[in-house]
Amino acid sequence: MPGLTVHHLQVGQGERIPFLLEELEIPYTLKLYQRSPVLSPPELKALHPMGASPVLEDATSSPDAPLLLAESGAIVEYIIHKHGNGRLALPPSHPNYADYLYWFHFSNSNLQPTIFRRFAVGSVTKSNPEDPRFVNVDQRMWGVIKHVENRLSQTRYLAGDEFTAADVMSVWCFTTMRKFAPFNLSVYPNILAWLKRCTERPGYRRAMEKGDPDLAIEELISAKGPGLFEAFAKMAGLSK
Ligand SMILES: N[C@@H](CCC(=O)N[C@@H](CS)C(=O)NCC(=O)O)C(=O)O
Structure with missing residues (x-):
């Protein structure tokens, strides 16, 4: 059909x-x-x-x-x-409508590019803490992560108390994306708790079982993060 x-x-x-x-x-x-x-x-x-x-x-x-x-x-x-009859979005009449829009777009417009820019500049500068090019992108990325952490210290989900498409958009930046651009979440307990909540959902479990059964969810949501995607590590000259 x-x-x-x-x-x-x-x-x-x-x-x-x-x-x-x-x-x-x-x-x-x-x-x-x-x-x-x-x-x-x-x-x-x-x-x-x-x-x-x-x-x-x-x-x-x-x-x-x-x-x-x-x-x-x-x-x-x-x-x-x-x-979907508008489900998992918040309508303009909802008090958290602006939050919903903000966090929905934040994922692809800020979070993801900032994480990847830090990785890309880090590769060129060898993540040298004295190289101003790296310092700039490194500080920016941790600033963005802290911004998400602060939000999740106040609300259960990104747009507020309800799980929405803003969460659907953002989860991958903290899970599978770390196979390409690793960073550690040890000092971000609210992000880790949110990741656990989102990835415990049967919808996420079913999707990953169908689409990426070889990915270990416990590793994706761990503070340390999953191992690098091997072919990418080789290409970026990061494999041992
Ligand atoms: N902004 C696009 C990005 C799409 C994108 O770059 N996807 C990656 C997968 S993570 C891809 O297909 N990479 C392989 C390639 O570009 O050849 C989106 O949100 O869909």
């Missing part, structure tokens, strides 16, 4: 989409791709001009010409409003 197909490059941010769909209990087909050896394989590159994961294919309206949508934030909003 034509419906939704999620194209997911394993060990990556595409995991957000099965997570959302499981939470919303919307049926979908999951098409998995393996990194080759780090980036997208040719068949995923051919799917969309950006060649990246996730990509959503929606054949519900026109089975012969399915819609293809990339960008995880856009996909999450599309699914919620087109197929």
Whole structure:
């Protein structure tokens, strides 16, 4: 039956989409791709001009010409409003609407780029604590992490007391993303407790079982974080 197909490059941010769909209990087909050896394989590159994961294919309206949508934030909003009756989003009438928007967008617009910039500059500068280029990105990243920690010391979830799509967007930055850009969460107890709450959810468990069964959730949510993605470590010259 034509419906939704999620194209997911394993060990990556595409995991957000099965997570959302499981939470919303919307049926979908999951098409998995393996990194080759780090980036997208040719068949995923051919799917969309950006060649990246996730990509959503929606054949519900026109089975012969399915819609293809990339960008995880856009996909999450599309699914919620087109197929989910607005569930897991907060509406403008909700007192936490602005918080919801802020934290939803924070993930891809601030958190993720800041973490990855610190990793990239760290690779070039050998994370030299006396190199101002590294000091700048390092301080910025810990500032952003502290900002999330402060938020979660006040609220159970990012947008407030309810679990929302803002959490769906952000969890991966603290879990699977650390396989590429490691950082330690030992002194961030509120982030660790939030990660535990989010990843205990049956929707997350089902999504990871289907999409990335080889990832150990206990490692992803540990303070130390998971081990590096091997092919990426090799490429970045980090393997022993
Ligand atoms: N901003 C995009 C980023 C997509 C992206 O870079 N995805 C990574 C997976 S973590 C990817 O496909 N990398 C492989 C490649 O670019 O070849 C989103 O949120 O969907």
